[in-house]
Amino acid sequence: MSQSLHLFTPSTLSKQCYSYPKPSFPTFNRRFTATSVRFSSIRACSSDLDPSSSQVLLASDNGKGGGVLTPVTRPTAQAVDSGSIEVDAVTEAELKENGFRSTRRTKLVCTIGPATCGFEQLEALAVGGMNVARINMCHGTRAWHRAVIERVRRLNDEKGYAVAIMMDTEGSEIHMGDFGGASSAKAEDGEIWTFSVRAFDSALPERTIIVNYDGFAEDVKVGDELLVDGGMVRFDVIEKIGPDVKCRCTDPGLLLPRANLTFWRDGSLVRERNAMLPTISSKDWLDIDFGIQEGVDFIAISFVKSAEVINHLKSYIAARARDSDIAVIAKIESIDSLKNLEEIILASDGAMVARGDLGAQIPLEQVPSAQQKIVQLCRQLNKPVIVASQLLESMIEYPTPTRAEVADVSEAVRQRADALMLSGESAMGQFPDKALTVLRSVSLRIERWWREEKRHEAMELPDIGSSFSDNISEEICSSAAKMANNLEVDALFVYTKTGHMASLLSRCRPDCPIFAFTTTTSVRRRLNLQWGLIPFRLSFSDDMESNLNKTFALLKARNLIKSGDLVIAVSDMLQSIQVMNVP
Ligand SMILES: Nc1ncnc2c1ncn2[C@@H]1O[C@H](COP(=O)(O)OP(=O)(O)O)[C@@H](O)[C@H]1O
Ligand SMILES: C=C(OP(=O)(O)O)C(=O)O
Ligand SMILES: [K+]
Numbered sequence: 001m002s003q004s005l006h007l008f009t010p011s012t013l014s015k016q017c018y019s020y021p022k023p024s025f026p027t028f029n030r031r032f033t034a035t036s037v038r039f040s041s042i043r044a045c046s047s048d049l050d051p052s053s054s055q056v057l058l059a060s061d062n063g064k065g066g067g068v069l070t071p072v073t074r075p076t077a078q079a080v081d082s083g084s085i086e087v088d089a090v091t092e093a094e095l096k097e098n099g100f101r102s103t104r105r106t107k108l109v110c111t112i113g114p115a116t117c118g119f120e121q122l123e124a125l126a127v128g129g130m131n132v133a134r135i136n137m138c139h140g141t142r143a144w145h146r147a148v149i150e151r152v153r154r155l156n157d158e159k160g161y162a163v164a165i166m167m168d169t170e171g172s173e174i175h176m177g178d179f180g181g182a183s184s185a186k187a188e189d190g191e192i193w194t195f196s197v198r199a200f201d202s203a204l205p206e207r208t209i210i211v212n213y214d215g216f217a218e219d220v221k222v223g224d225e226l227l228v229d230g231g232m233v234r235f236d237v238i239e240k241i242g243p244d245v246k247c248r249c250t251d252p253g254l255l256l257p258r259a260n261l262t263f264w265r266d267g268s269l270v271r272e273r274n275a276m277l278p279t280i281s282s283k284d285w286l287d288i289d290f291g292i293q294e295g296v297d298f299i300a301i302s303f304v305k306s307a308e309v310i311n312h313l314k315s316y317i318a319a320r321a322r323d324s325d326i327a328v329i330a331k332i333e334s335i336d337s338l339k340n341l342e343e344i345i346l347a348s349d350g351a352m353v354a355r356g357d358l359g360a361q362i363p364l365e366q367v368p369s370a371q372q373k374i375v376q377l378c379r380q381l382n383k384p385v386i387v388a389s390q391l392l393e394s395m396i397e398y399p400t401p402t403r404a405e406v407a408d409v410s411e412a413v414r415q416r417a418d419a420l421m422l423s424g425e426s427a428m429g430q431f432p433d434k435a436l437t438v439l440r441s442v443s444l445r446i447e448r449w450w451r452e453e454k455r456h457e458a459m460e461l462p463d464i465g466s467s468f469s470d471n472i473s474e475e476i477c478s479s480a481a482k483m484a485n486n487l488e489v490d491a492l493f494v495y496t497k498t499g500h501m502a503s504l505l506s507r508c509r510p511d512c513p514i515f516a517f518t519t520t521t522s523v524r525r526r527l528n529l530q531w532g533l534i535p536f537r538l539s540f541s542d543d544m545e546s547n548l549n550k551t552f553a554l555l556k557a558r559n560l561i562k563s564g565d566l567v568i569a570v571s572d573m574l575q576s577i578q579v580m581n582v583p
């Protein structure tokens with residue numbers, strides 16, 4: 001017998017109870033063995049609900065009070081198709097090998113570039129644990145990106161993965177152009193380089209860099225310091241000649257195509273007219289149209305300054321992408337985005353701590369605290385957050401990371417960010433698979449350590465719902481997560497159509513993995529970015545008993561669960577919690 005707790009609001013009551021006038025209880029998972037659920041703990045968990053409202057809280061064990069419970073399970077379930085369940089091959093193998101507890105909770109995003117764009121290379125990344133493939137519209141042509149998207153889709157179709165696609169816009173901050181073929185250029189100490197806003201028809205003269213922002217030559221002043229990629233290479237501005245700006249290299253280093261440029265005067269970042277550049281450039285809008293057409297899962301917006309641009313983009317997408325819901329990720333990488341952080345995150349479907357450019361706009365020593373703040377705020381507001389850039393930078397060239405890099409990855413995992421991202425390491429590095437393996441193994445180890453030490457940070461999670469029904473879902477998820485930890489259950493199951501209830505569970509960062517069952521492939525792919533979720537595609541009905549039976553049968557047939565496993569199931573159709581052993 002399962003033990004269940006259902007919350008009814010007046011609206012769910014009228015829909016679910018009164019429409020079934022002749023309830024007959026007891027089909028309710030009779031076969032499940034009783035578990036040692038302490039209902040006191042359930043009540044305690046639920047006691048935060050508003051007592052003055054007219055909701056009814058029903059708890060059942062062994063059928064007591066079951067007459068009232070019946071309506072929850074429709075007596076004659078609509079024939080549930082006996083269809084299949086979709087889970088990716090890697091997760092399946094991991095679950096079989098290591099059991100639930102040791103599945104990885106932190107998700108992994110890989111930037112795809114020349115080193116990883118082939119089908120076999122993409123497959124190797126999927127095998128290595130890539131949850132999301134990121135394409136960066138700063139680089140490559142649309143045809144190149146389309147081919148990558150097609151390969152990822154084929155990989156998903158043919159091999160059962162659910163790798164999501166994230167398209168990252170170029171944005172209109174100042175950056176350098178390409179080097180006309182060369183993949184990089186070396187700037188040596190004392191060399192004089194020309195930064196120019198001219199269009200060159202033929203090959204670029206030696207030591208010349210094109211700058212994408214027309215106002216550049218007017219805005220900089222002699223004496224300014226010019227930083228490439230936040231200081232990877234530095235120049236002093238020594239002379240201005242019309243569209244050309246002559247600079248002397250003071251900190252030598254490697255110049256990469258399209259690297260970001262900032263200029264500093266008297267120790268402060270200069271934000272002249274370039275601060276007025278639109279967040280989404282006209283080229284970005286074309287790329288966004290491309291992303292909508294291709295049905296990407298996420299669009300990440302560079303250099304977001306305010307919530308307005310996010311709202312605007314979301315209505316643009318809503319008007320054009322009728323069938324697919326594309327999530328919008330705000331990249332936090334500018335001073336303005338930090339100033340308007342909360343409104344930006346609230347408006348977005350997720351955020352990225354884009355430390356590359358962020359570190360070029362604020363002093364480097366402020367980046368760690370900004371990261372911590374962004375990660376924490378995202379969790380409180382229930383938005384997935386990605387920590388990005390230079391996590392394993394040295395692995396672009398070397399097969400092992402530095403100890404400092406491992407410590408940095410560990411810190412992001414310990415902060416319980418939803419996802420970690422590889423940039424150059426996977427796009428053009430020499431060891432993309434090894435870099436991914438490092439992210440995977442460090443995540444697994446730190447997560448385990450954290451669980452073993454029971455170092456749960458009791459983060460205050462404020463109510464975020466805008467309706468009473470939303471509040472109920474939040475309470476159910478936080479109670480279910482707490483119960484899962486206290487009872488040391490093997491897994492949480494969540495049946496969710498939109499994915500919202502799964503994200504609420506993920507937000508609680510429970511000790512056990514969360515099996516998220518959803519009806520559409522696109523929601524399943526999007527859930528792949530969120531901490532702790534193992535998304536499955538499954539068609540299900542409003543009848544939880546039949547859903548559970550079907551799920552158990554399908555998962556058992558694939559050896560993903562076994563009799564006796566203890567599971568807590570929640571659903572967003574019924575707003576219920578059930579605790580049971582797998583029969
Ligand atoms: N589609 C692509 N085509 C060619 N090179 C790419 C592509 N995507 C990424 N790269 C390379 O990988 C590096 C790291 O990627 P990323 O961090 O996304 O870009 P950026 O360095 O411009 O911020 C880039 O500087 C570029 O050299
Ligand atoms: C992820 C980032 O953005 P991009 O790689 O597009 O510059 C960053 O700046 O850290
Ligand atoms: K970008």
Ligand SMILES: [Mg+2]
Nearest residue numbers: 333354356357
């Ligand atoms: Mg950036």
